[in-house]
Amino acid sequence: MNDYILLVPILLPFFSAFPIYIVGRRSKRTRDILAETAGCAEFAACAILLALALGGNELTLAIPNVCGRGIYLKLDCFRAIYALIAALMWMMTTLFSREYLAHYRNRNRYYLFTLLTCGATVGVLLSNDLFTTFIFFEIMSFTSYVMVVQDEKPGAMRAGETYIAVAVIGGMVMLMGLLLLENRLGTLYFDELHTEATTMADVSELYLPGALILFGFGAKAGMFPLHIWLPKAHPVAPAPASALLSGILTKTGVFGIIVLTSGVFLHDALWGNIILALGVVTMVLGAVLAVFSVDLKRTLACSSMSQIGFILIGIGVQALLGHHNTLALWGTGLHMVNHSMLKLVLFMCAGVVYMNLHKLDLNDIRGWGRNKPFLNFCFLMGTLGITGVPLWNGYVSKTLLHESIVEYIALAPSPGIYRAVEWLFLISGGLTAAYMAKLYIAIFVEKPVKPFEEPKKWYIGTKSALAIGIPALCLPVMGMFPSPLMEGIARHMQGFMDWESPDAAVKWFSLTNLRGAAVSLTIGAAVYFLVVRTLLMRRDEKGVKYYVNRWPTRLDLEEILYRPLIQRLLPFLGALVCRVLDNLTDWTVALLNNTVLRRKPIPPSSDADFEPGDFTPQIKRSYTLQRISGSISYSLLLFGAGFCAAMVYLIIILISK
Amino acid sequence: MDIDYILLIPALLPFAAALTMNAKPLKSTGPRRFFLVSVLVLELIFTAVSAFAVRGTVTLFALDESLSVSFRIDGLGRIFSLLVAVMWLLSGLFSQEYMAHEENTGRYYVFLLLSQGALMLLTYAANYLTMYLGFEFMTLLSAPLALHTQTDAARRGGFKYLFYSVFGACLGLFGFFVLHTYGLSTVFTPGGVLDPARTVGHEGLITAAAFLSVIGFGAKAGMFPLHAWLPAAHPEAPAGASALLSGVITKAGVLSVIRVVYYQFGADFLRGTWAQYTWLALTLITVFLGSMLAYKEKLFKKRLAYSTVSQVSYILFGLALLEPTAFTGAVLHVVVHSAIKNCLFFTAGAVILKTGKKDVRELRGIGKEMPITMWCFTLCSLGLVGIPPLGGFVSKWYLAQGSLASGIPIFSWLGPVTLLVSALLTAGYLFPITVSAFLPGSNFDYSAVQRREPTRWITVPLLILTALTLITGLFPGIITSVASTVAGTLC
Secondary structure, three states, X not given: OHHHHHHHHHHHHHHHHHHHHHHHHHOHHHHHHHHHHXXXXXXXXXXXXXXXXXXXXXXXEEEOOOOOOOEEEEEOHHHHHHHHHHHHHXXXXXXXXXXXXXXXXXXXXXXXXXXXXXXXXXXXXXXXXXXXXXXXXXXXXXXXXXXXXXXXXXXXXXXXXXXXXXXXXXXXXXXXXXXXXXXXXXXXXXXXXXXXXXXXXXXXXXXXXXXXXXXXXXXXXXXXXXXXXXXXXXXXXXXXXXXXXXXXXXXXXXXXXXXXXXXXXXXXHHHHHHHHHHHHHHHHHHHHHHHHOOEHHHHHHHHHHHHHHHHHHHHHHHHHXXXXXXXXXXXXXXXXXXXXXXXXXXXXXXXXXXXXXXXXXXXXXXXXXXXXXXXXXXXXXXXXXXXXXXXXXXXXXXXXXXXXXXXXXXHOOOHHHHHHHHHHHHHHHHHHHHHHHHHHHHHHHOOOOOOOXXXXXXXXXXXXXXXXXXXXXXXXXXXXOHHHHHHHHHHHHXXXXXXXXXXXXXXXXXXXXXXXXXXXXXXXXXXXXXXXXXXXXXXXXXOOEEEOOXXXXXXXXXXXXXXXXXXXXXXXXXHHHHHHHHHHHHHHHHHHHHOOOOOOOOOOOOOOOOOOOOXXXXXXXXXXXXXXXXXXXXXXXXXXXXXXXXHHHHHHHHHHO | OOHHHHHHHHHHHHHHHHHHOOOHHHOOHHHHHHHHHHHHHHHHXXXXXXHHHOOOOEEEXXXXXXXXXXXXXXXXXXXXXXXXHHHHHXXXXXXXXXXXXXXXXXXXXXXXXXXXXXXXXXXXXXXXXXXXXXXXXXXXXXXXXHHOOOOHHHHHHHHHHHHHHHHHHHHHHHHHHHHHHHEOOOEOOOOOOEOHHHHOOOHHHHHHHHHHHHHHHHHHOOOOOOOOHHHHHHHHOOHHHHHHHHHHHXXXXXXXXXXXXXXXXXXXXXXXXXXXXXXXXXHHHHHHHHHHHHHHOOEHHHHHHHHHHHHHHHHHHHHHOXXXXXXXXXXXXXXXXXXXXXXXXXXXHHHHHHHOOOEHHHOOOHHHHXXXXXXHXXXXXXXXXXXXXXXXXXXXXXXXXXXXXHOOOOHHHHHHHHHHHHHHHHHHHHHHHHHHHHOOOOOOOHHHOOOOOOOHHHHHHHHHHHHHHHHHHHOOHHHHHHHHHHHHHHO
C-alpha cells in the first residue's frame, strides 16, 4: 500500500486545480496563495519521492483495469530526479506568474490548466508502461494548449493551432505505433520491452512501430521535421508557460525516445544512426534559426530546438556505442537536466523584459538591461551555462556528449561521417555562443536607441526575483563542482533502463576537454563578429545599426508544405470523393425515378388544341412521344444504350482476336 | 406466476403510458411533466430489475410452432435495455425545458414513449420475428419525431428516413426467409442456427442473404450505402429526439446486426467470405466519409449527424472483424458513443434554444455565456476524438487491437489507420467549436456577454452524460467484462 505514494505528485495538482479555479472566481488573492502553495507542495512531494529513491527504494505501482489496460508507475532515481526538476520548474514559474500575469485576463484558466499539465507531466515521467505514458502524454498535450493561447491574440491563436495540430497528429501516429508494437511484442511494459524485443525472430518488424512512436515523441520534443510548433508557440505563450514548454514538456518527448532507444532498440546501430541524423539536423537548424532571429523569445525557442538536437545526438551515439556508452548516457541525462534549468532562467528573464516593456524585438528592448545588475547576472549565468563555458553547467554535459562522439569515431566503420558530426557539433556550439552573445550584448551592453516609454519605477518584485535568482545561482554551482554534483546525478540516473557503469573516471577539466569548448567559443566569436555584427545588422538613415532578420520569411516548412497540404489539398480531395459517395444512393434513386420508375404524372399541356377526353390516338401518341423524347432521362437512356452497344462491340472484337 | 413475466412490464409500460398520455387530466404542463418523468423513472427501475432478475424466455403469443413473439434478456440485452432506459429518461428531462415553447408537445411525448416501447421489444427479442417486429415498430413510431417540426426540410428528412429504413428492413426480411429455410430455428443462439445438412450447396445464397441483411439493418446504423437518410433526418428533429435518434436508435441497428450475424448466421459461417470483406470495406468507407463530411459541414446539428454516421461505423467495423477483442470494443463504443452523442446533441439543442445560433461559425465566445454546457461539450468531444482518459479512447484501443489481432489481410492495418485518420478529422470538426467558444480572441467584447445557462432540466442530463463518459473511460471494465463474456460465446 506504501506504493500509492507514487500517485501523490500526479493527483495533487489534478485535485488542487479545480478548487483553485473555483476559489479564483471569488478571490484572486486567495487563489494566488493557493496556487503557490500547491506548487510548493508538489515540489515537496517530489523531493520526498527522490529521498525515497535515493534510499534505494524502487517503488512500483500497478492499478489494473483503469482505462482498460491499467496504469503502471515506477519510481527509480532517474524518474525521481526528473520529476523533481519538473516540480521545481512548476514551483518557480508559479511564483513568477503572479507578477507576470498581473494584467492578464482569464488567469483562473491559466492556473487551472497549468496545474493539470503539471500532474500529467509528472505522470509521464513516472510511467512504467507505454500505454500509461500515452495517457498522460495526451492529457498533457491538450491542457498545455490552453497555456500557449493564454492571451488569445491572433498570433497566439495561430501558433496554438499549429501546436495542437502537431500534438494531435503526433498523438494519433504514436497510438498507431503503440498498437503495432503491442501486436508484435505482446507487451508495452518498460521492463519487458527489451527482453521481448531480443526474442523477436525478425527485429526489422519493429522499425515501423518504432518510427511511428518516434514521430509522436519527436513531435513533442521538437525534433526535425516536426519542430514547427516550437518557434511559433514559445514567443506567444506567457513567459512562465514558455519556460515550462521548453524546459520540461519537450523533455517528456525525449523521455519517450530514451525509453524506445534503451528498451526496444537497445544497442541497435541502425536506430542509433537515424536518431543521430535527426539530432544533427535539429541541432544545426535550430542554431542557425536562432542566429537569424531578432526576437528574444523566438531566439530562445530556436535555441531549445537546437539543444534538443544535442540531446538526441547523445541518444543516437549511446545506441551506436553499445556496451561502452556510459559517456553518452551521462551526457544525455545531464544535458536534459541542464537544459531544463537553463531555459527556466532564460525564459523567466525574457519574461521580466516583456512584463515591463511588452516588447520582445531586439531593436525595441535594446539596452533595457543596463543598470539592472540582478537581471544582468541571471541572464549572464544562463548565457554562460548554455554556451558551454567551463565552470558553468552546460560545459559538463556538452563535454560528455563531445567525448562520446569522439569515442565512437575511433570505433566507427566509416569515421569520416562521424568526424563531420563532431565538427557540426562544435560549430553548433559556436552558433550557440553567437546567438547568446547577440542577445546578451543587445539587452545589457548596447545603448538604447531611443528612451523607453516605461513607468520608471517598476522592474521586478521580490518573489519573482527569488524565482529567477535561485535557479540562476544553481547553474555555476553545478558547473564548478562537476564530480560531486553532476556525476552524482548522472550515476543515480544511469539506473534507468540498461545504463551501464563508466569504464574510467572522467577528467572534467582535462586539456582535451577544454580544447573542445575553446574551439566552440572561437567559432562563436568569429560568427558573432563576422556574421551577426555585419550581415545581420543594417544602418538606418541616421547611421544607427539595427538588427534585421535576413531569414527569408517564405522559407518556412509549415507555410510551404504542412498548412497547404493539411488545410487545403487533403480535405479538398477527401471531400470530393466523399461527396460523390454520399450522394451515390440518392442519385441512383433519382435516376431510377426518372427513367424506369417514372412516377410523376405528365403535367397537362398548355396547348389550347388539346382537351382531355377528346383526342384521337394519333394525337395522344405524338404528345407522349414528344414529352418523352424531350426529357433528359430519355437522352441519358439513349446515350447509355449507345454506350453499351459500343462496349459490346469492342468486347466482341477483342474476343474474336 | 413466474418471476420472468416481470419482463413484460418494461416492454409494455411505455405503450400503456403513451396511450394514456392524451387523457384529459394530462393536457396541462404540470401533470404531464409529472406523469412523463415518473413513467420514465419507473421504466428505468423495471428495466434494471428485469435485467438482473429475469433468466428465462417469455412467450407472448405464438403464430405457429416455429414462429412466436417471445422475449428474453441476455448479456447484450442487459446492456442495451439499460442504455435505452437511461437515455430516454435523460432525454425526457431535457425535453421539459427544450419543448416548453414548442407546439404539439403532446404528440411528441406520445411518440417518444412509443418509440421507447418499440426499442424495448427489440432489445428483449428472443427470436428473429420479434426483433423484426420491434425494428419495424421502431421505424414507424420514431419517424414522427423526425417529422415533428413539420417544416419542408423535416418532411423531406422524415420521409427519406422512412424510405431508407423500410427498404433496409425488406432486405432483412429476405434474410429471415432464407434463415427460416436453412436454419434449425430463428431463435437467437450464440454461434448461429444454420443447419449444416441443409446448407450444403447453398452457401452462395446464404452468404448473399447474410450480406443483404447486414446492409439492411446497417441502414438503421447509417452504414454506407444506405446512410444518406441520417444527416437529412436527425438534424431536423427537436434536439431531444435527434439525440435519441443518433445516440440510441442507430444502436438498435447495431444490435440487429449483431443478432443476425452472431446469433443467426454465425460468425464462423461468415469468416473469410466475400461478405465479410465487403462489409469491412463498407464500414471503413463510412467511417471516413462521415468524418470527412462532418469536417466540411457548417450546421452544428448536421455536423453531429455526420459524426454519428462515422462513429456508428466504428462499431460496425468492430463487428465485421468477427473477433472477440474487437467485439468487446464495439459494445463498449455503443455505450460510449451513445452517452457522448446524446450530450453533444443536447448541447447543440441548448445553444439553439438559448441563442438561436445554428451555424458553428457563430459560436464565438459562447463558452463565456454557457460555461457548464460548453464544458460538457468539450469533455464529450475529447472523448469522441479518443483522448484518454475519456470514454472513446479505450473502445478505439480495443477495436484497433482486435483489428490487428484478426490477421485479415489489408484490413487488419487499414482499419486502425482509418480509425486514426477519422479521429484526426473528429478533432478537426469538434475542437474549433470549443476553441472559439472558450477562446474568443483578445478583441472579444466581454461587456456583451450575458449569462444564458439553461436550467437544471438541461444541465443535469448534460452533467450525468459527461460523468458517464468519464466513468466509461476510467473504468471500462463495467461494460467490457460483460461484453467479453458475450464475445467469448460468439466468436
